[in-house]
Amino acid sequence: MTVTLQLNGERVAFDADPQTPLLWVLRDSAFLTGTKFGCGIAACGACTVHLNGAAVRSCVIPLQAASGAEVVTIEGLPKAAGLPRDTLHPLQSAWIAAQVPQCGYCQSGMIMAAAALLKAKPVPTDADIDAAMTNICRCGTYPRVRAAIHSAATAMATAAPAPTSTQGVAS
Incomplete structure (x- = not known):
């Protein structure tokens, strides 16, 4: 089929x-x-x-x-995030900066789970991250995962384009 x-x-x-x-x-x-x-x-x-x-x-x-x-x-x-070809997603950059990977095996799954979290909650709390990140990391890099997610959330918020609507703006 x-x-x-x-x-x-x-x-x-x-x-x-x-x-x-x-x-x-x-x-x-x-x-x-x-x-x-x-x-x-x-x-x-x-x-x-x-x-x-x-x-x-x-x-x-x-x-x-x-x-x-x-x-x-x-x-x-x-690409799904609208980034140019050969560009890292902010989560991938944050993962590298926070030195999250140890063995690296779980990391792609972790990043995908984190991307879904940030789409749903652009500014997650520690509790939001703990609840959403149910992936298992045998190396135990959970504190680094949390730090990387917060860092990516900040980077994504500052990179977001300014609203283009003029609704509610006094002339």
Whole structure:
């Protein structure tokens, strides 16, 4: 069966068993290996991608559930944010600056979960971050993750264009 979806801004079709986990289609058919296999039961979050803007664990999402949907992987995160080609997303830059990665295995999933958080809550509290970041980091870099998310939130807020509406502005 052929399943068509938007992958990192491009319309793509996959001829695969519709029950194949999205993770394996991304890795083995689209050759996007930034999304990692960790547990296979949606517990660790290494496989986190965005499906129609929501952070999901792709190891348990069947390909057919993504039919017609917008899927964004770590490779497409900057483009999805409207950034120029070969540019890092502010979260990726913050991750590097805060020296979050140790082994690095969970990091793409963590960044994808953090991007969904910042989309929903542009200025998250520590409690918001703790509640949203359910990904497992075996190296225990959680304090650095929190610092990087706060740093990215600040960078994204200062980089946001000024409102163009003149509504409510006195002439």
